[in-house]
Amino acid sequence: MTGKHRRTGSRAGFAAPAVVVALLMAAVVLLGADQPGVVAAQPRAPAPPGAPADSAPNPTWTVVPMTPEPAAARPVRVRIPAIGVDSRIVGIGVDATGALIPPDTTAVTGWFTAGPLPGAIGPALLAGHVDSRAGPGVFFRLRDVRAGDVVTVDRADHTSVSFVVDSTARVAKAAFPTELVYSPKPVAMLRLVTCGGSFDPSVRSYRDNVIVNATIR
Amino acid sequence: MAMRTFHWRPLGAVVLAGLLTAALTGAVPAAAAQAQSYLRLAHLSPDTPRVDVYLTAFGRPDFHQRFNGVGYGDVSDYQTLPPGEYTIAMRPTGAAPETKPVISTTLSAQKGRAYTVAGLGAFSDLALKVLNDEISLPPAGQARMRVVNAAPHVGDLSVKREGTAVIERVAFGDASSYVYVPGGPTSLTVVPVEAAPTSLPVTLETGSVYTVLVLEKSGALSAGVRQDARGAAVVPHGAIETGQGGPAPGDTGLALVLLVSAAAAGGALVVTTRRQRTA
Numbered sequence: 119m120t121g122k123h124r125r126t127g128s129r130a131g132f133a134a135p136a137v138v139v140a141l142l143m144a145a146v147v148l149l150g151a152d153q154p155g156v157v158a159a160q161p162r163a164p165a166p167p168g169a170p171a172d173s174a175p176n177p178t179w180t181v182v183p184m185t186p187e188p189a190a191a192r193p194v195r196v197r198i199p200a201i202g203v204d205s206r207i208v209g210i211g212v213d214a215t216g217a218l219i220p221p222d223t224t225a226v227t228g229w230f231t232a233g234p235l236p237g238a239i240g241p242a243l244l245a246g247h248v249d250s251r252a253g254p255g256v257f258f259r260l261r262d263v264r265a266g267d268v269v270t271v272d273r274a275d276h277t278s279v280s281f282v283v284d285s286t287a288r289v290a291k292a293a294f295p296t297e298l299v300y301s302p303k304p305v306a307m308l309r310l311v312t313c314g315g316s317f318d319p320s321v322r323s324y325r326d327n328v329i330v331n332a333t334i335r
Numbered sequence: 336m337a338m339r340t341f342h343w344r345p346l347g348a349v350v351l352a353g354l355l356t357a358a359l360t361g362a363v364p365a366a367a368a369q370a371q372s373y374l375r376l377a378h379l380s381p382d383t384p385r386v387d388v389y390l391t392a393f394g395r396p397d398f399h400q401r402f403n404g405v406g407y408g409d410v411s412d413y414q415t416l417p418p419g420e421y422t423i424a425m426r427p428t429g430a431a432p433e434t435k436p437v438i439s440t441t442l443s444a445q446k447g448r449a450y451t452v453a454g455l456g457a458f459s460d461l462a463l464k465v466l467n468d469e470i471s472l473p474p475a476g477q478a479r480m481r482v483v484n485a486a487p488h489v490g491d492l493s494v495k496r497e498g499t500a501v502i503e504r505v506a507f508g509d510a511s512s513y514v515y516v517p518g519g520p521t522s523l524t525v526v527p528v529e530a531a532p533t534s535l536p537v538t539l540e541t542g543s544v545y546t547v548l549v550l551e552k553s554g555a556l557s558a559g560v561r562q563d564a565r566g567a568a569v570v571p572h573g574a575i576e577t578g579q580g581g582p583a584p585g586d587t588g589l590a591l592v593l594l595v596s597a598a599a600a601g602g603a604l605v606v607t608t609r610r611q612r613t614a
Contacts, residue, residue: 303565
């Protein structure tokens with residue numbers, strides 16, 4: 119495991135007084151005795167209508183910081199042993215028209231920096247070329263990936279995170295599943311994308327995208 | 336697989352490592368990514384004692400999970416599940432599995448959907464609710480947000496964003512509908528009817544989904560914002576151009592087109608491999 123789920127911090131939040139624990143235990147006993155009403159909270163007298171604010175309950179507030187997700191470092195390398203991939207990762211983004219721009223060269227893999235980091239909650243996206251005029255690209259064999267294959271991403275902080283392939287798909291570019299690829303996810307996922315299908319010389323583009331979906335191990 | 340089980344933690348605090356023993360006897364199959372469901376469990380009923388939570392799958396006797404000693408304010412991480420019918424039951428902690436649950440509910444998990452199954456309300460009126468966690472793509476520039484009111488004694492809750500109400504009058508034991516708010520740093524204010532408000536400075540990521548959770552323990556209120564799901568902050572248009580018409584094995588074999596043409600000047604027959612210069 120990557121340590122992603124390891125959370126550290128004060129246990130003060132659990133330092134429930136023993137008496138509370140005891141009460142809970144007693145409540146459980148009572149619950150077992152089928153007397154649930156006994157442990158109902160004491161109702162607080164409602165403030166009379168029009169009462170001044172200071173007669174209303176004025177409990178203290180604690181503002182809980184957003185759930186700290188362990189800071190994931192930038193991805194630097196992707197490895198897919200099943201298809202012999204071991205590639206450097208560079209950041210990629212969109213152009214003025216909003217299209218995703220793949221890496222400049224076919225020898226590296228692009229991580230979409232406006233999406234989640236690999237290993238953080240959400241669908242991280244890695245895009246690599248299938249080929250160039252000169253020969254195979256980094257994701258030349260992506261279409262050979264199978265469910266159960268492992269994809270490992272090395273990060274700048276010398277940690278790594280591994281994903282297991284759930285599914286692969288080849289989709290027509292004309293019907294690219296934007297919603298599925300970029301929509302929010304509540305778990306850490308990785309999507310690997312390259313080109314596939316037949317090549318359409320008239321637009322100098324492959325007709326399909328190959329998409330590999332993986333979930334954090 | 337052990338680490339893929341639920342990780343319970345109270346809002347903003349640490350894992351209930353000592354209290355949780357998840358008995359996982361059925362591994363979750365590696366379902367297709369687009370065909371997964373997502374589930375988390377929560378205990379948000381302030382006066383309900385600690386419970387053991389049971390998760391079973393209809394028609395799959397090999398699948399069951401059990402989470403021991405789950406207390407008020409505990410919210411698990413999401414886990415992925417194959418779509419299907421599930422039963423979630425809460426028993427008093429330590430009670431035998433064959434005993435009658437305090438409460439139970441069924442979940443029909445649809446592919447691509449996320450759910451929070453939460454014990455809500457007062458113990459005397461306990462409800463085990465299935466909340467639909469909306470994880471479709473928010474509009475450009477927006478985040479999606481709701482509030483869950485699990486504070487019993489301060490009346491309905493409203494949420495203001497930079498002084499303007501965005502969520503209004505959510506009763507104790509309820510979850511609000513979702514609203515869209517612009518991504519970026521902002522100031523939320525949680526406004527109970529019967530207690531002083533509090534402000535919540537947060538940064539909401541565009542394309543993410545949030546729940547504002549309000550708890551009350553021994554008269555002390557707490558408010559926190561949970562990032563339930565994250566999507567891309569910028570959604571690229573269209574497909575991804577990642578090929579240049581080289582040797583990739585497409586449907587037609589090598590993307591190699593032989594052009595035969597007569598060269599006007601020399602009249603010679605030239606065989607050219609046509610290659611594409613751009614993706």
